[in-house]
Amino acid sequence: MEQLEGKVAVITGGASGMGLAFARRFARDGMRLVLADVEVPALDAAVAEFEGEGVEVIGVATDVSDAEAMDRLADAAFDRFGTVHVVCNNAGVSGSSAPVHELTTAEWAWVLGVNLWGVIHGHRVFQPRLVEQGEGHIVNTASMAGHTAFNGLAPYHATKHAVVALSEVAYHELAAAGSPVGISVLCPGFVNTRIAESDRNKPEELTRPLVPTDGEGAVDEEEVRAMIRDFFAMQQPPEQVAELVRDAVVEQRFYVFTDDVWTSAIAERHEDIVTARNPRPRGSMFEESMRG
Template sequence: MSSQLYGKVALVTGASSGIGKATAIAFARAGAKVVAASRRTTEGEETAHYIQEIGGEAIFIKTDVSKAADVETLIEKTIDIYGRLDCACNNAGLGGAASPIADMSEKDWDQLVDVNLKGTWLCLKYQIRAMLKQGSGAIVNIASAAGVVGFPGFTGYCATKGGVIALSRAAAMEYAKAGIRINVVSPGAIATDMLATLPTDVLAQLTAMHPIGRIAKPEEVAESVVWLCSDGSSFLVGHNMMVDGGYTAQ
């Protein structure tokens, strides 16, 4: 445990696995009290319990980020329990099934928009309201390298993650003078459950496309999120940090 974020309260959505779980744990190791949120109760509670086992403080709140009432309740409970909200990582998201745009169903499109884009907007809306009352806060939204470059077969995912980047930049401009910093982390290929669902040949192709020669661990993204919420990044506003092993630099 460190004292980097000692006394701070950090919220992570999609904290049941992958980047979200790793980020929740990283926040705890940095000294923050953690609110882990996700739709999956068992896995979300496991994240909170693990943090408690390593000496941290954490609670789990079941949340569907695509529902305004859920997100509003999440923030209200956070404030009721801890009295404030200092850091937030909006990570909850869907990858969607691989499909050319002409074959994509309206249902699949709506689901991606509801969770990835609308969900991020709802989280920002209620997190910012809480942070405005205390005059400070740092928010990191998780987008993707696929929101910066096109990736065939994942047009809906690319569109929603590109939307998260644009949404974050605009929101960052609106609230920078209010003491709230909003930034983005755009990961490349990460060893998560979402990636594990890809066909073997697609996964091999993804790995080869990263100049660093491998895919990342969720913890490598988590450390970037924690830093963006710390005083070490105090002058970063509206920044999209590419944590992608050089994928978009080539």
């Protein structure tokens, strides 16, 4: 899709972080915007920002894990603009870092609902229309966690691996059908967003302490949260990622990587797989990013 001016982009998780950066970058190319987000105040602020700049935009409050909400998002986009060209299935949450055996089914369901079902619904409601009109591009936000496996954040890793696989299958299916609709899978490393604070949108009944707050090994949760915020504040800006996404859409590029910090970890994992060797020990994503 070489020409973006006048085209329509739908972005889930579009009111903050990478999604908002995507919207700003697409707006610079003259695109019209449909922003979807579960955080209504942030969504209203984002829409007001673009309206103030003369960008054609609508905001649709959307829980991407809800099939009917995604149906409404697609209907709102086509009712307003009559067409859609770029779909960014970007909404995501980090989930709990508790060990696999301690995670409740509700905690699994929340992360799978946003990270995986959000992408599934995005393909279901938008891909057939893009194929029918013979033009379009879908960008699915995965992660470097979709190519690696570290210690902790099991639901996050599982969903991001699934998004990579889903994207690859969709790519092959569209190519086999001779469709010009493109697919990209964005696999960022750490980016300066609030994803580590995504529990702000978690159902209250799922809230658990980020770290042990009593008993042996107890630490101050607020101190840990401050350290995490400081860590993410030092990472690459979402605007940098948005440039890569924009170029991937224009150039019809499938894999979108934001850095090479994780290259060795990916190579080591693939080597373990092809040699049928037991996985080598891994720390957390934070620890491995320092090592890489």
